[in-house]
Amino acid sequence: MRCLPVLAALLCSTAWPGEAPAQVHDDIPLPLTRQALAAAASSIAGVVTDEDGEGISGAAVLAMGSVVTAARTDVRGRFHLSVPPGRYILRATRDGYISTYREAVQVRTDVPLTRNITLLKTDGPDIVLASMAQPVAIGASDADIETSPVESADEPSETVWRLRHLPRTVLRDNASIWDEHPATSPRADLGRNAWVGPLTAGDLYGHVDFLTTSALTTSGEPTTADWPRGVAYVVVGAPVGGHGDWTVRASLAGGPTAAWTFTGEYASNPDDRHAFRTGASYSAQTIPGAGGAHALAAIDTVRRVGGVHFFDRWTLARSLQVDSGFEIVRYDYLAEPTLVNGRLGVRQLVLPRVTMIAAAASRHVAPGADQFAPPVTSGAWLPPERTFSALTGELRRQHVTAYEVGADTALSGEDDLVLRVRRFSERSSNQIATIFGLDEASQVGHYYISSPGDVALDGWVVGISSRLIPHVRATVDYTTTRADWDAAGPRAALWSGAGSAVRSGTEQLHDVTATIDADVPTTATRVTVALRLNSGFSSHQWRDPALSGRFAVDVRQQLPVRSLGQSELNLILSARTLLHSVEDRGGFYDELLTVAPPVRLMCGLQMRF
DSSP: OOHHHHHHHHHHHOOOOOOOOOOOOSOOOOOSSHHHHHHHSEEEEEEEEOTTSOBOTTOEEEEESSSEEEEEOOTTSEEEEEEOSEEEEEEEEOTTEEOOOEEEEEEOSSSOEEEEEEOEEOSSSOOOOOOOSSOBOTTOOTTTOTTOOOOOSSSOOHHHHHHHTSOOOGGGOOHHHHHHOGGGSGGGGGOTTOOOSOOOGGGOEEEEEEEEEEEEOTTSOBOSSOOOEEEEEEEEEEEETTTEEEEEEEEEEOSSSOEEEEEEEEEEOTTSSEEEEEEEEEEEEEOOOTTSTTTTSOOOSEEEEEEEEEEEEEEEETTEEEEEEEEEEEETTSSSOEEEEEEEEEEEEEETTEEEEEEEEEEEEOTTHHHHSOOSSSSOOOOOOOEEEESSSOOOOEEEEEEEEEEEEEOSTTSSEEEEEEEEEEEEEEEEEEEOOSSSTTSSSEEEEEEEEEEEEEEEEEEEEEEEETTEEEEEEEEEEEEEEEOOSOOHHHHHHOGGGOOOSEEEEEEEEEEEEEEETTTTEEEEEEEEEEEEEOOSSOSSOEEEEEEEEEEEEEESOOOSTTOEEEEEEEEEOOSSOTTOOSOTTTTTTEESOOEEEEEEEEEEO
């Protein structure tokens, strides 16, 4: 593995930390609760404490940017602000405390911003620097701002201070009028989405990742192949007026199997009535010829995948939302290369804490889609790293139709505890089985594709999501499923290579999937852990399906290096045996019929700006 040399070289030679989001490539989710509505936008959260580390209740935390909004801390000093992505000035104040805290922050769409704020007690009369009870739009009149920051002769209000520091444009060429009458200025009439000035370098955000990936065989042993490789991954984005953000992502990997990916997206503000996201993606992989390491199968020397997508969340009323979307993707290595996917969902708030859900989807899953398609969750989209071929015959797509109905119930007033129940039905035609470890070449860098037939499923999901402590959230889902198999096509090769992947008749499955997301502000650490246990996993060692488990662990640790303002340098570590993420939109059996997946490892440095 070349992870440590790469990290050492980068730590010694670079001091350009940076910050930005990895865009989420998922169907735009519909909120389940008030907390989900906040999560759909961006957020600033944290704790306000005194010099002894005790939480301060009732402190006012103010964020000023495209909107001006504020919140008060709870009895533990915790606060949470839901704001559109953008730049903000963050302040915190409390009667009886003195605060010199004022920070310019950049709020992203993928990772909640966290801040720990310390206020100092004062021995003199109470000093009120700021106080606000509810969000106020920039440009609101003085009568509208009933709880605006207190303005003294020595220090102007936060709103006036922010307005005075806006970039100068043709709308602001009369400085004296602007400063003396901010509520009646031309900028105030434009609303929170107004665009002020042209795009500058300061409006760009993004990150550059230098990664090393490697893998171990299913037995945990290093592979004999030259598997470790370097990957460069870049994300660049910027706001489009106040209406949304554009983002470009690209990655490149060298070596014998060269590959690259590219995607461009535009996403509107998540709080718009029509919150939509649209874009296009393209990925390619160059494979060694038949005389190379993968002479075991006749495969194309170049594989390409390109597609377009559009997803929309339409808020018809305060309690009713419709989620829809489609994508068209072309896989040039399939006999039927063009795949069309679509989905439609409805969420209706029927009681103050109960939301009813109904959804239907038709999707096609191509062999290798986990490599050639952008991920459904935030995180790096690495270039295709493995080759694959059909065990027998030709590569064919899998078609999945799925339906679900259910309800989400908030069991606590702050939505810290949410219970969800789902009834679902799914049918997969040409269900895909992925087989590693049939020979030395397929231990890590190559795999085979086969199919045990068609399957129809009916099942129930009961899940609970809870905020365990202020910065740790856990979700556990239990699924029970009845599956009916319809064998199709020749299965002799699959039976001899991985007998437990051959299914027939009826089987009852039990599944437990758990995720933990921890964000530790004191150490600037973010950890995500996913674990899936199921009674129907396949293996080379078993002739029948058996109980087993697979995991994924991702760690991002901010390093104490800051040379360019608020930029950051992060260390990234990842280890996983799950081939598909737990949020994958494929079929229920896709992971269960993945035989002997290797342990995938990744480490590297991320410079966020």
